Amino acid sequence: MKQPIVGVIGGSGLYDMEGLTDVCEVSLDTPFGAPSDVFVTGVLDGVKMVFLPRHGRGHRLLPSEVPYRANIHGMKQLGVDRIISVSAVGSMREQIVPGHIVIPDQFFDRTQGKRNGSFFGDGIVGHVQFADPVCPDLSRLLAASARAVGATVHEGGTYLCIEGPNFSTRAESKIYRSWGVDIIGMTNIPEARLAREAEICYGTVALATDYDCWHEGHDDVSVDAVIAIIQKNVATARRIIREAVGSLVSRPGCSCGEALRYAIMTAPDAIAADTREKLDLLIGKYL
Ligand SMILES: CSC[C@H]1O[C@H](OP(=O)(O)O)[C@H](O)[C@@H]1O
Numbered sequence: 001m002k003q004p005i006v007g008v009i010g011g012s013g014l015y016d017m018e019g020l021t022d023v024c025e026v027s028l029d030t031p032f033g034a035p036s037d038v039f040v041t042g043v044l045d046g047v048k049m050v051f052l053p054r055h056g057r058g059h060r061l062l063p064s065e066v067p068y069r070a071n072i073h074g075m076k077q078l079g080v081d082r083i084i085s086v087s088a089v090g091s092m093r094e095q096i097v098p099g100h101i102v103i104p105d106q107f108f109d110r111t112q113g114k115r116n117g118s119f120f121g122d123g124i125v126g127h128v129q130f131a132d133p134v135c136p137d138l139s140r141l142l143a144a145s146a147r148a149v150g151a152t153v154h155e156g157g158t159y160l161c162i163e164g165p166n167f168s169t170r171a172e173s174k175i176y177r178s179w180g181v182d183i184i185g186m187t188n189i190p191e192a193r194l195a196r197e198a199e200i201c202y203g204t205v206a207l208a209t210d211y212d213c214w215h216e217g218h219d220d221v222s223v224d225a226v227i228a229i230i231q232k233n234v235a236t237a238r239r240i241i242r243e244a245v246g247s248l249v250s251r252p253g254c255s256c257g258e259a260l261r262y263a264i265m266t267a268p269d270a271i272a273a274d275t276r277e278k279l280d281l282l283i284g285k286y287l
């Protein structure tokens with residue numbers, strides 16, 4: 001049975017993985033361009049790991065500039081079957097206090113079309129199911145792991161993804177709250193879509209860093225406030241990952257690994273050879 005290979009995509013404040021043994025830096029290219037940075041591979045408590053800082057080391061890439069397709073394709077090339085995303089988010093609810101952990105189970109897309117959230121196109125059409133955008137098994141494990149390390153964790157919740165890079169206006173923030181969202185960030189939606197198309201389980205550990213700008217009793221979100229909370233809590237995120245990795249089972253019950261089985265609309269003989277080659281790693285087994 002295939003042993004799990006766990007990918008971690010580190011967000012704001014998480015630019016490396018501690019505790020890995022057999023560490024290697026892997027620089028790779030993809031049919032979708034260059035990833036955010038080199039991938040760091042290694043072993044954590046006996047489990048193979050692949051780490052990538054989403055914004056690159058030194059935090060060089062805007063949320064809209066992150067090469068999401070290359071990042072997920074690179075993870076797939078390295079055999080990753082589960083991705084843990086770590087992200088800083090604003091809280092849209094009083095009870096989600098900065099420092100708390102949220103494991104979202106829904107996303108709401110408010111990006112503005114500047115990112116490519118699909119591997120399909122160029123003569124091949126596919127539509128994956130996305131009603132439940134995160135892996136339920138991985139997310140349950142992440143929530144249990146967060147509890148196990150003593151974090152205050154909110155299991156479930158809707159992550160609203162804005163384009164950024166600026167934070168929201170107060171009017172936007174109040175309207176988003178009226179929509180019933182729980183947290184706000186700028187990065188997770190294209191990743192989750194692409195991970196589903198790549199048949200990789202995806203789950204998010206969201207660290208609440210601020211109350212955005214809707215809360216009259218708190219300062220409006222600013223980078224220095226976000227960084228201060230992340231610095232206090234990044235160790236918790238690392239402990240959650242370690243705890244989760246230690247409890248992984250090799251075969252989850254979810255259907256993420258078969259997301260493309262009924263998704264491809266294009267007749268196999270209508271797919272051009274170069275498109276077929278470009279997508280071979282993702283769809284080859286179905287053609
Ligand atoms: C530094 S606050 C805004 C920034 O932080 C979040 O990034 P990530 O999801 O990579 O942790 C948010 O989405 C913004 O990109």
Ligand SMILES: Nc1ncnc2[nH]cnc12
Pocket residue numbers: 088089090091162167168184185186209210211212213221226
């Ligand atoms: N308030 C906020 N809005 C968008 N992204 C964020 N990341 C952290 N806090 C955020």
